[in-house]
Amino acid sequence: MHEMNEHIVLKTKNLSIGYPAKKGDRIVADHINVELQKGKLTCLIGKNGVGKSTLLRTLSKMQPRLKGDIELENKNIDDFTRNQLAKKISLVLTERIPTSNLTVFELIALGRQPYTNWIGKLNDEDIRQIQLAIEQSHLEDLVNQRCDELSDGQLQRAMICRALAQNTDIIILDEPTAHLDIQHKIETFKLLSNIAQHLNRSILISSHEVQLATQMASQLWLMTNQKMIIGEPRSLIESNEINLLFDSSSISFDKESNQFNIK
Amino acid sequence: MLNISLGSVDIPLKSVFNSLWSQDAEKETWNYIILNYRLPKAITAILVGCGLSISGLLMQTLFRNPLAGPYVLGISSGASLGVAMLILGSSILGGSFSGLAQSQFLISLSASVGSFLVLFAVMIVSKQVKNTMSILIIGLMFSSLTSAVISVLAYFSSAENLQQYMFWGFGSLGNLTWTELLIFFSIFVLASLLILPVIKPLNSLLLGENYAKSIGINIKRTKNLILIATSLFTGVITAFAGPIAFIGLAAPHMTKLILNTSNHKLLLPASALLGANIMLISDTIAQMPNSEYTLPINAITTMFGAPIVIWLLVRKKKMVL
Numbered sequence: 243m244h245e246m247n248e249h250i251v252l253k254t255k256n257l258s259i260g261y262p263a264k265k266g267d268r269i270v271a272d273h274i275n276v277e278l279q280k281g282k283l284t285c286l287i288g289k290n291g292v293g294k295s296t297l298l299r300t301l302s303k304m305q306p307r308l309k310g311d312i313e314l315e316n317k318n319i320d321d322f323t324r325n326q327l328a329k330k331i332s333l334v335l336t337e338r339i340p341t342s343n344l345t346v347f348e349l350i351a352l353g354r355q356p357y358t359n360w361i362g363k364l365n366d367e368d369i370r371q372i373q374l375a376i377e378q379s380h381l382e383d384l385v386n387q388r389c390d391e392l393s394d395g396q397l398q399r400a401m402i403c404r405a406l407a408q409n410t411d412i413i414i415l416d417e418p419t420a421h422l423d424i425q426h427k428i429e430t431f432k433l434l435s436n437i438a439q440h441l442n443r444s445i446l447i448s449s450h451e452v453q454l455a456t457q458m459a460s461q462l463w464l465m466t467n468q469k470m471i472i473g474e475p476r477s478l479i480e481s482n483e484i485n486l487l488f489d490s491s492s493i494s495f496d497k498e499s500n501q502f503n504i505k
Numbered sequence: 506m507l508n509i510s511l512g513s514v515d516i517p518l519k520s521v522f523n524s525l526w527s528q529d530a531e532k533e534t535w536n537y538i539i540l541n542y543r544l545p546k547a548i549t550a551i552l553v554g555c556g557l558s559i560s561g562l563l564m565q566t567l568f569r570n571p572l573a574g575p576y577v578l579g580i581s582s583g584a585s586l587g588v589a590m591l592i593l594g595s596s597i598l599g600g601s602f603s604g605l606a607q608s609q610f611l612i613s614l615s616a617s618v619g620s621f622l623v624l625f626a627v628m629i630v631s632k633q634v635k636n637t638m639s640i641l642i643i644g645l646m647f648s649s650l651t652s653a654v655i656s657v658l659a660y661f662s663s664a665e666n667l668q669q670y671m672f673w674g675f676g677s678l679g680n681l682t683w684t685e686l687l688i689f690f691s692i693f694v695l696a697s698l699l700i701l702p703v704i705k706p707l708n709s710l711l712l713g714e715n716y717a718k719s720i721g722i723n724i725k726r727t728k729n730l731i732l733i734a735t736s737l738f739t740g741v742i743t744a745f746a747g748p749i750a751f752i753g754l755a756a757p758h759m760t761k762l763i764l765n766t767s768n769h770k771l772l773l774p775a776s777a778l779l780g781a782n783i784m785l786i787s788d789t790i791a792q793m794p795n796s797e798y799t800l801p802i803n804a805i806t807t808m809f810g811a812p813i814v815i816w817l818l819v820r821k822k823k824m825v826l
Contacts, residue, residue: 304715304718327721333715333716335719337715339711339712340569342711342767343767344767348708349712352711352712355705355709355720355721356721360701360702361770362705362708
């Protein structure tokens with residue numbers, strides 16, 4: 243039992259997510275019990291508005307939870323300061339970054355902020371981590387470019403690279419493939435699953451790319467209005483539970499071809 | 506660059522001869538002018554230029570809006586209101602206060618409180634309203650509001666006090682004694698110390714607040730420090746030199762366009778330096794060489810700087826943080 247626990251880096255207990263309000267909290271989802279495992283790419287899928295982003299923001303403590311507990315490395319997440327948390331969890335969000343004169347290198351270097359001194363001076367270790375992240379995300383050619391000169395796909399890769407440079411066990415990404423074309427979507431998924439496997443990180447992403455998710459992720463969290471279904475992609479497809487993604491019976495997921503069928 | 510401009514305050518007028526003639530018979534008077542008038546004025550110009558451009562830069566990054574600045578967001582107007590309350594209000598409340606109104610210390614205190622209140626209000630509103638365009642409009646509303654209150658105050662106050670306030674409103678770098686300069690300088694140093702710990706968070710704010718949080722930045726503390734430092738800078742500058750427009754917005758942009766960087770480790774000192782230079786040059790022009798008149802410094806900063814910003818923007822075609 244203890245052996246298994248070592249692979250779990252993040253765990254929720256009866257977690258309730260949503261938005262606190264004066265007249266009763268607005269609960270988006272509750273009784274969430276999920277676990278993030280080391281070295282695995284976990285994909286959170288679900289319909290628009292079901293609360294995927296809220297869940298990701300709550301797990302990374304960007305917004306407060308309503309009830310329940312989140313355990314990070316078997317400790318209550320509240321016991322971590324902002325800076326300690328930044329050494330455990332890195333984030334890639336959907337929001338666009340404001341236009342600035344930042345270069346790609348400077349952007350990636352910002353990932354080292356939890357480790358640097360008061361003025362943000364990079365030491366040898368920081369530089370080494372940045373170089374490593376750049377190699378892993380194949381950004382060598384772009385480092386000296388300015389961020390606002392990049393295409394959407396390149397910028398997304400730079401943001402992922404920044405999260406890598408942050409050198410955290412957990413990387414959480416909110417719809418990292420949203421604005422990308424199909425080739426960049428596949429490349430992003432590949433990059434993330436490589437990072438998870440080879441660097442032994444746990445990666446949690448939300449995505450609407452169900453087909454890609456079933457192929458690349460080792461674990462799926464399927465979020466519906468009623469409950470959270472957790473399992474390996476294959477088992478969710480076999481049990482037809484993946485069809486809970488669709489309201490209408492005219493769309494279904496075909497087990498053999500791994501594709502949607504429209505009747 | 507600093508050296509040249511530093512010289513340029515002293516060089517254009519009689520001051521050149523001054524230094525040359527320092528062994529002359531007339532040196533006593535010249536020395537007196539330089540020591541007690543020119544030098545304090547040059548130092549004031551430097552402090553005002555530095556402080557306003559730093560405030561502008563802080564505002565632009567904090568609100569992630571290139572149009573932000575102490576003047577645009579109504580913070581200068583807040584300081585004006587504080588001063589107006591003191592100078593004009595004292596005459597309404599009766600003679601016993603008019604002595605108090607003369608004190609530079611009280612003026613700078615009320616200006617700081619005024620600017621802090623407006624900045625605080627803008628911050629609260631900006632929490633409710635995420636749209637940065639609305640925040641700017643709200644800032645403009647705040648400055649209209651304060652000027653309205655000032656007009657009402659002006660209507661009820663004595664002509665003497667009104668004149669005092671009007672002259673203050675033109676903006677002036679002169680008329681500071683060494684004691685006043687010392688107060689100015691100490692508040693300035695205090696505000697500068699406050700921004701040292703926010704240099705690193707400022708860089709992460711370039712990614713937006715959520716990202717800054719995710720890389721371990723304490724947003725609340727950062728915001729509070731920026732808030733206090735900016736109101737101190739703007740408050741004390743407005744108190745001693747009057748509401749000076751334009752520098753706070755323009756100097757940071759000119760620096761960003763020239764240096765092509767967003768790194769605040771470079772931007773902060775560079776815009777402070779550039780701001781100081783613009784102030785010194787503007788002051789030199791305001792002197793109107795070979796004439797007895799001194800133009801209001803406010804008009805000069807704008808006439809001098811606005812074309813430069815327009816030219817830089819047309820050339821580079823965009824405004825960035």
